[in-house]
Amino acid sequence: MTPTRQPARRPRHLATHTVVLASVSLAAIAGCAKLGEDVFSHETAPFDEPIRAFVLAHQEAGLRQFFLMVTRAGAPSTIIPITAMLALWLRRTRGLPIASAIVLAPTTALATFVAVKHAYRRARPAGGKRLHERTYSFPSGHAAASAAICGTLAYVLWRERMLSGRAASALATVPTMLIGASRVYLDVHWSTDVLGGWSLGALVAGISAAFYEHVRTDTRKRGTPL
Numbered sequence: 121m122t123p124t125r126q127p128a129r130r131p132r133h134l135a136t137h138t139v140v141l142a143s144v145s146l147a148a149i150a151g152c153a154k155l156g157e158d159v160f161s162h163e164t165a166p167f168d169e170p171i172r173a174f175v176l177a178h179q180e181a182g183l184r185q186f187f188l189m190v191t192r193a194g195a196p197s198t199i200i201p202i203t204a205m206l207a208l209w210l211r212r213t214r215g216l217p218i219a220s221a222i223v224l225a226p227t228t229a230l231a232t233f234v235a236v237k238h239a240y241r242r243a244r245p246a247g248g249k250r251l252h253e254r255t256y257s258f259p260s261g262h263a264a265a266s267a268a269i270c271g272t273l274a275y276v277l278w279r280e281r282m283l284s285g286r287a288a289s290a291l292a293t294v295p296t297m298l299i300g301a302s303r304v305y306l307d308v309h310w311s312t313d314v315l316g317g318w319s320l321g322a323l324v325a326g327i328s329a330a331f332y333e334h335v336r337t338d339t340r341k342r343g344t345p346l
Contacts, residue, residue, distance in 0.1 A: 151319035194299030247307025259316030267321025
């Protein structure tokens with residue numbers, strides 16, 4: 121007797137996840153648009169200058185060394201290859217085709233923030249020259265890449281039940297916050313550069329997570345394993 125094939129089930133709470141991802145993406149778009157407008161119109165000084173002055177007045181040698189390590193570890197040239205290796209590991213050892221969604225985040229973030237930097241051509245604070253960082257300032261590439269990568273990784277690993285909700289939240293926020301803070305503390309970026317990078321990265325993470333959900337749904341419809 122031929123077994124009856126069960127209809128594919130929709131992933132649990134898919135509608136809720138879709139609404140959340142859409143909300144994150146829309147908020148990120150709004151943040152990018154507002155910050156981009158303010159930077160283009162040179163209206164960020166009342167926000168950027170007091171923060172920079174406060175940070176420079178309270179710098180300490182120990183914290184500076186700590187943030188130097190954080191900023192080097194969080195450089196796109198460091199975290200993008202690490203993420204690609206993790207994606208390859210997920211595909212080969214766990215049999216998860218969603219690894220392509222993980223790779224999407226850093227590559228898209230890298231291409232996007234480079235294009236935006238050249239569009240704005242914003243000069244860095246004085247600390248950029250001291251650390252030999254010569255590229256344009258807005259948005260922060262470190263902030264954009266870390267938000268995109270950590271956000272996507274956290275979401276996918278949580279949905280695959282490889283991380284708890286609390287651990288996923290920590291992965292999405294703690295490294296991203298530290299890396300962004302390091303750029304302001306080291307005086308290589310304005311605060312709005314970091315906020316712009318975070319907004320751009322959140323947008324990329326939202327798109328990547330939505331792509332992941334599409335892959336899960338499509339795979340279940342076809343009845344093939346994830």
